[in-house]
Structures are given as C-alpha cells and as structure tokens.
Amino acid sequence: MHRRALALICWLAGAPALACDYPPAAPQIPDGKTATSEQMVDAQKAVKDYVSKMEAYIACLDTEVAGTGDQPVTEAQQHIHVEKHNAAVDEMQNVADKYNAEVRAYKSAQDEAKY
Numbered sequence: 001m002h003r004r005a006l007a008l009i010c011w012l013a014g015a016p017a018l019a020c021d022y023p024p025a026a027p028q029i030p031d032g033k034t035a036t037s038e039q040m041v042d043a044q045k046a047v048k049d050y051v052s053k054m055e056a057y058i059a060c061l062d063t064e065v066a067g068t069g070d071q072p073v074t075e076a077q078q079h080i081h082v083e084k085h086n087a088a089v090d091e092m093q094n095v096a097d098k099y100n101a102e103v104r105a106y107k108s109a110q111d112e113a114k115y
Contacts, residue, residue: 020060022088023053026095032105040106047099054092061085 027046030039065073065081073081 020057020064023050023057026050026091029095029099029102032102032107033109035102035106040103043099043102047095050095051092054088058085058088061088 027043027050029043029047032040035043061081061084065077
C-alpha cells in the first residue's frame with residue numbers, strides 16, 4: 001500500500017513537468033557528399049522547424065517553472081528544469097552542428113564536381 005501511495009505522490013509531483021511536449025525526433029540529415037540541392041534545402045527547412053519546436057519546448061519549460069504560483073520552486077524542481085533545458089539546448093546544437101558539417105561536405109563536393 002505504501003509503495004502505491006509513494007508512486008502516486010511521485011507521479012503527481014512530476015505531472016506539471018509533463019505539460020511540455022518534447023519535440024519529435026531530430027530530422028534526418030542527408031550525406032552532404034552525395035545529397036542533391038533539393039535534399040539539402042529540405043534538410044535545412046526540417047532543421048529550422050526542429051529548432052523552432054525545441055525553442056518552443058524550452059520556452060514552455062521556462063514558463064512552467066515561472067508559473068509555480070505561490071509555491072517557490074524547490075531545489076529538485078529547479079534541478080530537473082536545468083537538466084531538461086540543457087539537454088534540449090545540447091540536442092539543438094548537435095543537430096545544427098551535424099547539418100552544418102553536411103553543408104560543408106556538400107559545398108566541397110560541388111566544388112570538386114566543377115573541376
């Protein structure tokens with residue numbers, strides 16, 4: 001009985017954190033060495049859309065923590081917020097870095113194809 005009560009309390013305590021939906025998986029980024037111009041443009045649009053959704057997710061997290069009302073944010077809640085925020089920023093940076101690396105590879109392949 002105590003385990004069920006503890007599980008319910010933990011679930012209820014974490015419920016506000018579930019209000020922000022994490023964006024779907026990062027977009028597939030084509031290999032810049034073999035990709036077409038159209039594929040790279042489509043990837044650029046997908047990356048921009050993904051980053052926009054991640055920024056909205058981060059804004060939601062920030063609003064959620066700020067909107068705790070009369071109750072101050074606990075140290076545990078602040079820690080969870082920081083972890084989620086940092087993970088989202090890291091994920092956005094990884095996607096942007098991968099896309100930029102493939103853009104450089106694409107441009108290099110296009111320059112080589114000219115000669």
